[in-house]
Amino acid sequence: MTRPPVIPPDGIPPDGITAAPGGPEAIRPPGSRAARRLLRWYPRSWRARYGEEFAELLIAEFAEQPRSWRRGADVARGGLLARLASAGLISARLPGDPVDPAAGRRASLAALACAAAIFLTVGATMWAQLTVGWEWAPPATPGGSVAMVVMSAAMLLLAVLAFLAAAPVAIAAARAMARGEAPRLRRPALLLAGGALVLVLGGRHFGNAWPGTGGRWWPHQGLVPGGIAAFSWACTLSVTSYWAHPTVLASFPPAELAWMAVSPAAMLCVVTGTAQLVRRVELSPGVLRHEAWVGRAAIGGMAAFLGGALCWVTEGGPGPRGLVHAGAIDVAGVAVMVIVLAAGWQALQRAGRPEPFLAARSVARR
Amino acid sequence: MARFTERDGDAADAPGALDALGRSAGRATLILSSLADGAKHGYALTKDIEAFAGVRLAPGTLYEALSRLEARGLIEALDSADRRRPYQLTAAGAAALRAQLQAQRTVAEVGLHRLAGNWGTA
Numbered sequence: 001m002t003r004p005p006v007i008p009p010d011g012i013p014p015d016g017i018t019a020a021p022g023g024p025e026a027i028r029p030p031g032s033r034a035a036r037r038l039l040r041w042y043p044r045s046w047r048a049r050y051g052e053e054f055a056e057l058l059i060a061e062f063a064e065q066p067r068s069w070r071r072g073a074d075v076a077r078g079g080l081l082a083r084l085a086s087a088g089l090i091s092a093r094l095p096g097d098p099v100d101p102a103a104g105r106r107a108s109l110a111a112l113a114c115a116a117a118i119f120l121t122v123g124a125t126m127w128a129q130l131t132v133g134w135e136w137a138p139p140a141t142p143g144g145s146v147a148m149v150v151m152s153a154a155m156l157l158l159a160v161l162a163f164l165a166a167a168p169v170a171i172a173a174a175r176a177m178a179r180g181e182a183p184r185l186r187r188p189a190l191l192l193a194g195g196a197l198v199l200v201l202g203g204r205h206f207g208n209a210w211p212g213t214g215g216r217w218w219p220h221q222g223l224v225p226g227g228i229a230a231f232s233w234a235c236t237l238s239v240t241s242y243w244a245h246p247t248v249l250a251s252f253p254p255a256e257l258a259w260m261a262v263s264p265a266a267m268l269c270v271v272t273g274t275a276q277l278v279r280r281v282e283l284s285p286g287v288l289r290h291e292a293w294v295g296r297a298a299i300g301g302m303a304a305f306l307g308g309a310l311c312w313v314t315e316g317g318p319g320p321r322g323l324v325h326a327g328a329i330d331v332a333g334v335a336v337m338v339i340v341l342a343a344g345w346q347a348l349q350r351a352g353r354p355e356p357f358l359a360a361r362s363v364a365r366r
Numbered sequence: 367m368a369r370f371t372e373r374d375g376d377a378a379d380a381p382g383a384l385d386a387l388g389r390s391a392g393r394a395t396l397i398l399s400s401l402a403d404g405a406k407h408g409y410a411l412t413k414d415i416e417a418f419a420g421v422r423l424a425p426g427t428l429y430e431a432l433s434r435l436e437a438r439g440l441i442e443a444l445d446s447a448d449r450r451r452p453y454q455l456t457a458a459g460a461a462a463l464r465a466q467l468q469a470q471r472t473v474a475e476v477g478l479h480r481l482a483g484n485w486g487t488a
Contacts (some may be wrong), residue, residue: 050429053451057408057425071424078426082433 031062038072041079043086057222103279105288108351110275112295113165115344117271119302120158122333122340125239126309127151128232131224143315150308152223157301165294168287169278176281188276197271199235202259202266207235238264240328295348302341309334391466393431396421398440398455398463405444405454408432437461 035058039051046056069341139145142237173185207230238260242249250255282292313334314324388453400406400414408428415420421448423431435441440459444452 046433050433052449054425054429056450057412057428060409061412061425071426074424074426076426080432081430228464 014345024334030064034062035059038075038079041076041083043079043083045086045329046079046082067355073314079161102283102285102288105292105351106279106283108280108347109288109291109295111347112344112351113278114271114275115340115347116158116298116302117267117274118163119305119337119340119344120162120235121153121239121267122336123155123302123305123309124232125236126227126312126330126333127155127305128236130312131229132226132233134223135226135229141315143311146311147315148223148250150311154301154305154308158305160296161298161301163295164175165291165298167276168290169283172281172283172287173277179316188273188280191269192273195266195273198266199270199359200265202263203231203235206237206256206259207231207262217270234259235263235267239329240331241327292348292351295344299341299345302337302344306334306337306341309337367481390431390434392484393423393427394435394440395463395466395470396423396434397428397431398459399467401441401453402460402463405452406453407446407450409450411453 032055035055039047039055042051042054051099055357058075061068065071131152139148173189176182177185177189207227238258240254240260309330313330328342371398392396395410396415396419400418404423408425412428425463432441435454436443436460438464440458441453442456446452458488
């Protein structure tokens with residue numbers, strides 16, 4: 001009598017026990033190793049549910065077509081999407097998850113929050129460089145000045161909207177914790193608070209050290225207080241083209257290099273914590289409507305910022321060309337912002353409508 | 367072999383349960399149609415869809431769609447001694463597929479009728 005293979009907790013079938021399709025159990029059929037490697041793209045929860053059967057499909061595919069970069073790319077894409085869903089960053093339910101129309105809207109709002117966070121990170125990188133640059137010299141062209149005013153106003157609007165969006169969620173989370181739902185919310189709350197604390201402390205520390213502004217809280221010249229400009233610059237220090245120039249990067253102080261590695265992790269914690277909190281906290285219909293309204297305004301603010309950024313990139317940028325000018329990374333940043341804005345718009349559309357499949361389900365049950 | 371594009375998915379969209387799947391509605395229609403004549407596991411689904419639609423669903427794409435359909439109660443997994451778990455249509459899935467295909471048939475009939483009126487029959 002043969003014993004059924006035991007699948008380990010990580011959901012990846014051990015090498016050598018996978019059965020060939022249609023045949024008896026065999027030792028290491030062709031493709032089993034490659035299938036195991038591809039399975040690692042998926043999160044553990046997904047592998048626990050689909051790992052075995054997905055591995056079987058992959059082995060059959062490998063038998064039919066041993067090499068295919070399209071298949072590898074497709075599995076990688078699917079795995080990353082599953083990981084994003086598992087982290088609560090995009091809307092997706094696994095079988096067994098509860099059916100809740102409000103949960104669908106919260107998931108869409110969480111996706112919108114993620115899109116806004118990515119937009120803000122890329123946008124703040126660009127904007128901080130410009131505002132710090134203006135501390136040294138004013139924009140060289142009228143278009144550059146207009147771009148800076150538009151981008152700064154949009155950043156202010158987005159900051160206000162972020163507060164308006166966060167406040168009701170924070171209140172609802174505090175009430176839920178008071179009701180005894182703390183265990184469900186503890187992890188996202190800790191992620192959010194921890195990430196934010198690291199960002200604030202590190203941003204202030206490295207912002208103060210920046211000689212261009214000295215962390216002043218009032219503008220030396222330009223539009224934006226030097227402290228805010230330096231703080232934004234320090235928080236987004238990791239978004240830089242220096243990664244493509246290791247020799248230059250090697251000359252950076254070790255503490256700054258460490259911060260360039262830590263700050264993205266802190267930002268990821270903030271975004272993940274926020275998304276998970278939005279998805280897990282029960283929000284009343286009124287709060288959901290309020291959040292959707294804030295989301296629409298945020299889309300408008302992001303579009304305005306993007307317009308300013310485009311204006312700056314096409315004009316060549318403010319200040320002496322050697323100090324702050326639009327480079328390839330800024331063009332790439334604009335492209336990322338366009339994509340993220342489109343994704344945010346889609347999420348907003350989903351947040352504003354009920355899930356039609358629920359209606360279909362009730363029809364089928366009748 | 368036809369290459370499946372997102373536009374195909376959009377074209378398959380119609381008022382009904384599969385709208386919730388957005389751009390995946392086209393793939394969902396293919397999978398539900400394949401399961402309409404009985405339970406199938408992943409590889410059998412791939413081959414069947416390739417045979418009747420000329421579309422090869424890649425593994426990641428197939429399981430993304432299966433996961434969504436199962437989460438929405440349109441299909442269900444069957445117990446199996448084999449590691450290749452088969453899936454079958456549920457009553458909700460059959461209703462959703464019927465609504466989707468009827469909507470597509472309406473579009474097809476209108477299009478063919480207008481083509482025949484203005485361009486003749488081939």
